[in-house]
Structure formats: structure tokens, C-alpha cells
Amino acid sequence: MSRLLFGDAPVEITSSGRAYSVSLDDRLGQVELVEADQGRMLLLIDGRRVVAYVSPDGSSVWVTTGGRTFRLKKSITAARSAASHDASSELAAPMPGQVRAVNVNAGDAVTKGQVLMVLEAMKMEIRLHAPFDGQISSVEAGVGQTVEREQLLIRLHRRDS
Amino acid sequence: MFSTILIANRGEIAVRIARACKELGIHTVAVYSEADRHALHTQVADEAVLIGGPQPGESYLNIERVIAAAKETDAEAIHPGYGFLSENAEFAEAVQAAGLTFIGPPPSAIRAMGDKAESKLRMQRAGLPIIPGAQNLNSDSDFVAAARAMGFPLLIKASAGGGGKGMRTVTEAGDLLEELEAARRVALSAFGDDRLLLEKYIEAAQHIEFQVFGDQHGHLVHLFERECSVQRRHQKIIEETPSPLLTPELREKMGQAAVIAAGVVGYYNAGTVEFLVDPATSQFYFLEMNARLQVEHAVTELLTGLDLVQWQIRIAAGERFPFQQEDVTRRGHAIECRIYAEDPASGFLPSTGGLLQLLEPRGPGIRLDSGVAAGGEVSHYYDPLLAKLIVHAEDRSSAIRRIQAALRDYVVHGVVTNIDFLQDVLADPDFQDGSVSTGWVESLFEWRPSAVPADALIAAAVAELNALSSGSQLAGAAETDPFSPWKSAKGFRN
Numbered sequence: 001m002s003r004l005l006f007g008d009a010p011v012e013i014t015s016s017g018r019a020y021s022v023s024l025d026d027r028l029g030q031v032e033l034v035e036a037d038q039g040r041m042l043l044l045i046d047g048r049r050v051v052a053y054v055s056p057d058g059s060s061v062w063v064t065t066g067g068r069t070f071r072l073k074k075s076i077t078a079a080r081s082a083a084s085h086d087a088s089s090e091l092a093a094p095m096p097g098q099v100r101a102v103n104v105n106a107g108d109a110v111t112k113g114q115v116l117m118v119l120e121a122m123k124m125e126i127r128l129h130a131p132f133d134g135q136i137s138s139v140e141a142g143v144g145q146t147v148e149r150e151q152l153l154i155r156l157h158r159r160d161s
Numbered sequence: 162m163f164s165t166i167l168i169a170n171r172g173e174i175a176v177r178i179a180r181a182c183k184e185l186g187i188h189t190v191a192v193y194s195e196a197d198r199h200a201l202h203t204q205v206a207d208e209a210v211l212i213g214g215p216q217p218g219e220s221y222l223n224i225e226r227v228i229a230a231a232k233e234t235d236a237e238a239i240h241p242g243y244g245f246l247s248e249n250a251e252f253a254e255a256v257q258a259a260g261l262t263f264i265g266p267p268p269s270a271i272r273a274m275g276d277k278a279e280s281k282l283r284m285q286r287a288g289l290p291i292i293p294g295a296q297n298l299n300s301d302s303d304f305v306a307a308a309r310a311m312g313f314p315l316l317i318k319a320s321a322g323g324g325g326k327g328m329r330t331v332t333e334a335g336d337l338l339e340e341l342e343a344a345r346r347v348a349l350s351a352f353g354d355d356r357l358l359l360e361k362y363i364e365a366a367q368h369i370e371f372q373v374f375g376d377q378h379g380h381l382v383h384l385f386e387r388e389c390s391v392q393r394r395h396q397k398i399i400e401e402t403p404s405p406l407l408t409p410e411l412r413e414k415m416g417q418a419a420v421i422a423a424g425v426v427g428y429y430n431a432g433t434v435e436f437l438v439d440p441a442t443s444q445f446y447f448l449e450m451n452a453r454l455q456v457e458h459a460v461t462e463l464l465t466g467l468d469l470v471q472w473q474i475r476i477a478a479g480e481r482f483p484f485q486q487e488d489v490t491r492r493g494h495a496i497e498c499r500i501y502a503e504d505p506a507s508g509f510l511p512s513t514g515g516l517l518q519l520l521e522p523r524g525p526g527i528r529l530d531s532g533v534a535a536g537g538e539v540s541h542y543y544d545p546l547l548a549k550l551i552v553h554a555e556d557r558s559s560a561i562r563r564i565q566a567a568l569r570d571y572v573v574h575g576v577v578t579n580i581d582f583l584q585d586v587l588a589d590p591d592f593q594d595g596s597v598s599t600g601w602v603e604s605l606f607e608w609r610p611s612a613v614p615a616d617a618l619i620a621a622a623v624a625e626l627n628a629l630s631s632g633s634q635l636a637g638a639a640e641t642d643p644f645s646p647w648k649s650a651k652g653f654r655n
Contacts, residue, residue, distance in 0.1 A: 067569030
């Protein structure tokens with residue numbers, strides 16, 4: 001599950017394929033992404049057809065829906081609600097892919113920003129960084145392994161805690 | 162007829178003029194500044210000439226460079242559009258001195274109408290009603306005495322000015338000297354002339370203007386009115402025709418007055434006579450004459466079926482305007498919304514940036530005069546007008562519904578626009594009644610951006626996750642948390 005913050009509006013979102021569960025203002029909705037093309041998306045939100053135009057723009061995202069346009073500030077981007085600010089954290093795969101490198105072992109001390117693991121997916125290289133200074137509790141995937149989106153890869157906890 | 166015309170402008174009006182030329186079989190030359198290398202107006206013309214740096218003074222206002230570009234490309238005439246050099250009598254004279262045709266009124270008429278104090282007196286002598294006021298004042302004590310005699314509230318205006326620059330409202334005597342000083346500073350920097358005049362401030366006035374059109378053979382008609390009362394900072398944002406408030410009698414009287422005003426200065430080509438109307442008394446007053454094509458000319462085109470830009474060119478080439486006053490007819494109702502790159506939530510500050518996404522509305526009765534294309538850049542050098550959306554329908558309420566529907570289909574990402582603001586103005590009961598006066602936007606219409614709906618947040622969240630999994634840069638470009646776990650989504654090298 002990912003927790004995103006647009007301005008001061010938190011959105012929790014979990015995906016499986018093209019279906020998403022979205023929690024917003026303590027309400028849970030089921031969303032299906034029917035099609036996405038060049039910044040235009042057709043969504044089914046609880047069965048209701050919604051067309052939205054979305055353009056990423058650095059730390060903002062422009063969204064037009066229902067004839068109105070909003071520029072949303074991404075306060076935290078794709079940070080995990082699995083408590084990156086808590087004492088312990090779980091890092092999961094942001095997308096399906098293959099593990100290309102594992103740079104740490106259980107018990108290693110790491111510093112914030114250090115690259116812990118590298119994934120390859122869709123011709124992209126994705127680096128998993130340590131979200132804080134801490135220690136690796138466990139490494140859950142090895143080099144060459146194919147992982148699913150949201151699959152747990154690394155557990156770590158804060159140092160001195 | 163001319164075989165080549167140089168268009169001394171940029172943005173939507175340059176595109177619109179190029180279109181008129183194409184239909185007349187005329188070769189077009191665009192000019193552009195270094196900031197406009199990829200601008201739409203350079204792409205729609207047959208040729209484009211770089212005339213200087215991004216600052217207007219280095220390019221679009223540079224008389225020598227514009228005329229040199231016309232000479233280089235063998236243009237025979239120059240269309241100035243609106244703004245920039247369009248009401249500059251010296252430019253019109255320089256064009257003529259270079260052996261080219263200026264597509265517009267005679268320089269003498271531009272000069273006569275350019276001085277607001279002088280033109281008021283001239284119109285008064287011609288029998289037109291003018292707003293009570295005082296001109297040709299010199300010392301502060303002259304101003305104070307004149308203001309006392311007139312009473313408050315009153316308006317200070319730049320004698321040489323226009324476009325709302327240097328205009329200040331004074332509500333009490335104690336503020337007069339301070340406001341005069343401020344108006345002088347603005348007038349001096351904007352027009353190089355700090356002479357001021359005083360005018361009685363008419364509360365809840367309507368701004369109604371008449372399009373006039375004349376040929377070089379002494380024939381002059383009006384093409385009805387445009388209601389331009391929806392303004393912010395003395396600049397128009399919505400215009401329509403016919404005016405919801407004019408009675409047939411008042412329309413006829415004002416139309417005649419407009420033709421007289423133009424005739425007094427020997428006007429030909431397209432021009433606009435502006436009036437203020439006091440709805441309480443149905444009294445109208447001559448305000449000023451704009452010696453050029455107006456931004457909002459398209460509503461008149463849709464209402465009358467005449468192509469004003471093509472007629473400007475034909476008249477400049479010496480043709481006769483073939484329509485008598487009674488031949489000019491109108492049908493239905495036309496409304497224009499000006500689409501500005503500006504943020505209504507922060508005092509209409511201009512917004513700049515690249516156009517990430519641009520979807521323009523289309524459909525029956527919808528016209529879009531746009532100066533930008535997706536992928537283009539909106540710079541801070543020029544007026545933030547992106548486009549004009551104009552609709553024509555059977556009557557006023559159908560036209561309002563049509564333009565509302567069109568605005569809903571308008572998607573602009575990359576710069577903040579006034580589209581949502583326009584929607585809220587159009588939906589307001591005061592606008593729907595047609596009872597809006599010039600001070601309405603700033604004093605009566607309270608606007609706040611609407612709250613972000615759940616659908617928008619959901620769409621943004623889905624896009625964000627989807628972008629991650631499809632490998633786009635959505636999340637990677639500029640994250641606020643540099644140590645977010647998937648910060649470095651880099652292109653894979655192999």
C-alpha cells in the first residue's frame with residue numbers, strides 16, 4: 001500500500017494489476033483503470049466512468065476532471081505508509097521486475113540514501129534507497145529473482161531504536 | 162490587392178491575421194523575437210523573420226526592425242494587430258514613408274484619438290456627451306479646486322493613456338494629492354507623458370463599445386455594440402454582443418454617436434468607440450476611441466457574418482466597403498471568453514511555463530482563436546493571453562450554455578489559467594441576468610478556487626502508481642523527499 005499526499009489530502013492506494021483500492025477521507029473506493037493514453041485516463045470509480053487528464057510536472061501534478069483543472073502539490077511522492085518514519089520499515093518492489101543487485105546483508109548498518117538494492121523493470125533501473133540511518137533486519141530477495149509489485153524485499157530498522 | 166503582408170504581432174492575433182491573408186490568397190510574413198522561435202504564429206505564416214531580442218522594445222516595438230523585415234521580404238503592407246505598434250502614429254507614418262501600406266486608420270486619426278484629453282474636447286464640440294471632468298490642469302491647487310467642484314468619487318486618468326494604465330479612483334479629498342502623484346509616475350513611465358485629467362466616477366457603469374468601419378472613400382458605418390463590463394484591473398475578460406441592456410432606441414443613438422466620433426477625425430478602417438452607460442439614467446458618455454482592431458472583434462464577426470480582418474485588408478488596398486448601415490444585420494448572440502495564463506487565486510498574476518497538455522474545445526458554433534500549441538512555452542515577456550474562445554448561438558442563454566460546455570472541454574496543463582474562474586462568472590446569477598457593471602468582478606464577485614474533488618485525487622494517485630510501473634518519470638523528476646525508496650528511477654543503459 002502506498003500513501004500519497006497531494007497538498008494536505010492523504011490518499012492511500014493499493015494496486016493489483018489495473019484494479020486499485022483507494023482510501024480517502026476514511027472512505028474506501030474501488031477503482032479500475034480502463035485505459036491510459038498520453039495523459040488521458042479512463043477510470044471506473046466505484047463503477048462510475050470518470051475521464052481525467054493528468055500531466056506530471058516536477059513536484060506537482062496537473063489534473064483535469066469534471067471540467068475543472070487542479071495543480072496538486074505532491075507533498076510526499078510514492079513514499080510508503082509502511083511507516084518510513086517509524087522505527088522500522090519494509091521496502092517493497094514498486095513494480096514487477098527482476099533483482100539486479102543486492103548491496104547489503106542482514107545486520108549491515110546503512111545510512112540514509114544508501115542504495116540497498118537495484119531492480120530492473122521495463123528497461124528501467126530502479127534503486128531502493130535506505131529511507132533513514134539504520135540497520136538491515138533481513139533481505140528477502142536475491143539477485144536474478146523475479147519479484148511482483150509490492151513484494152517485500154528488505155526489512156530495516158532505525159539505529160539507536 | 163497586396164501580394165505579401167507582414168504581420169507585426171505575435172500570439173493569437175498574428176495567427177488570426179495570417180488566416181485572413183491565406184483566404185485572400187496573400188503571402189504572409191511573420192516576425193518573431195528570440196523568445197518566440199517556436200511560437201505558433203511563426204509556423205502558420207509563409208515566412209518568418211527574426212527581428213530581435215525577447216524584450217518588446219528590441220523586437221515587436223522596434224519600428225526600424227519591423228520595417229526592415231518588410232523590405233527584406235518584399236511585403237507591400239503591414240498589419241499591426243492590436244497592442245504593440247498598432248496605435249503608434251509614428252509607426253504608421255514610418256510605414257507610409259517607407260512606401261508601404263499601413264493596414265489601419267490614417268496616422269492623423271490615431272494621433273487625434275491618442276490624446277484622451279484632446280479627444281474628449283473634440284467630441285464635446287461635435288455634440289457627443291462626455292463624462293463631466295476637468296482637463297488641462299497644471300498645479301496641484303488647480304486639481305484640488307477642480308475636484309472640489311466635481312465632487313467625489315472621481316477618476317484620475319492619464320491624458321496620453323489607455324488600457325487602464327495610470328487610472329485611479331479617488332473616493333475622498335484627502336487622498337487626492339497622493340493618488341495624483343502615483344498616477345503621474347505610472348503615466349510618465351508608460352506613456353512618457355505625465356499629464357492627467359479628472360473625470361466624475363460613474364458607479365455601476367456599463368462599458369459598451371461600438372465597432373465602426375469605414376473605407377477611404379468617406380463611407381462609414383457601425384457594426385453594433387459589444388458589452389465589455391466583465392473586467393478585472395480595468396481589463397476585459399468576457400465580451401458579448403448584443404448587450405443585454407441596450408434598448409433599440411439607445412442602440413441607435415449610440416451607433417450614430419459612434420459614427421459621428423469616427424467621422425470627426427476622418428477615420429477609416431476598423432475602429433472602436435467606447436462608451437460608459439449609466440444604467441440608472443440610461444445616459445451614455447463618450448469614453449475614448451481605439452484606433453485599431455480590438456481583441457474582441459470576433460464576437461462582431463460572428464454576429465454580423467463579416468470578416469473584419471479581411472475587410473481591413475481590402476479597405477487598406479483601396480476597396481469600397483459595400484454595405485450601407487441598413488444592410489448590416491445581426492443574428493443570434495455571441496460571447497467571448499479570454500483565456501489568460503494567470504492565477505485568479507493570487508490576484509490574477511501571470512503564470513508561465515511549458516504547455517504540457519492542451520486540448521481545445523470544438524463543436525457547432527464554437528470558434529477558438531488560439532496563439533499557442535501543446536509543447537509551446539508561455540514566457541513572461543508578453544501579454545498572458547493564450548487564446549479567445551468565442552461562441553455563437555440563437556440567443557443569450559443558449560450562448561452562455563454553449564460557452565460553458567466548451568470551457569468544460571478545455572484542458573490546459575503547465576500554466577494556471579482563468580478557465581475555472583470564467584466558469585464561475587458565467588454561472589453567477591448577476592452575469593446570467595446581464596446586470597454586471599465594470600466594478601463587479603473586483604467588488605461584488607467573490608471567488609475562491611473550488612475544493613479538489615475526490616475524483617481528481619484518485620486520478621492523480623492512480624497516475625502516480627501507474628507511471629511508476631510503466632517506467633515513466635512521473636515520480637522521479639523532482640521528488641520532495643530525496644531519500645524516498647524509489648528516487649532514482651533512471652533510464653536503463655544497455
